[in-house]
Amino acid sequence: MQKTHADPSFIKMLQGYSLTSAEVLYRMPDHPALLQTFFWQFEDMAPDYPRLRRFLEHWEREIEAIIHSVRVMHRGLVAPQEVRLVRDGGQLH
Template sequence: MTTGTVDTSFRRMIEGYSLTSAEVLYRMPDHPSLLQTFLWQFEDIAPDYPRLKRFLDHWEREIEAVIHSVRVMHKGLIAPQEVRLVKDGGVLH
């Protein structure tokens, strides 16, 4: 990285992207009584999740497996830090 340029991943964090995990439970047509799991971790923008929505739209159009449920977890990559005083009225070193 040269002086004056911004790292691409840092720029994405500033734009609101966060680490997102999606757990998709699905059923295959040949084994409808069996639930299977697909886990995917990626960067997306909460709460709209445009990348996840594109993926699920693709799944429904192109994949024979039927989605049972989707669980989404996300963690902001940039967040305010918590600061606590160790001792009331004391000096913090």
């Protein structure tokens, strides 16, 4: 009998991770009047957004650009309550 393994991204969805989009508006020191945009999509877990927090901490530490604002969009594609496991689906004759 062949064992099948669940897709790792599906397992992450069941744990609460889902598609997150972040729009970062920032200014470069040499052009402070110009507002620029960085848009990023990734998997993260609301409401704490650990991956986004690590990214923003890295930005503040390593990048000269000054963050003006961050807009976050998050959509749970699959939630644990939407998945029901069935042991016996019955028989059809």
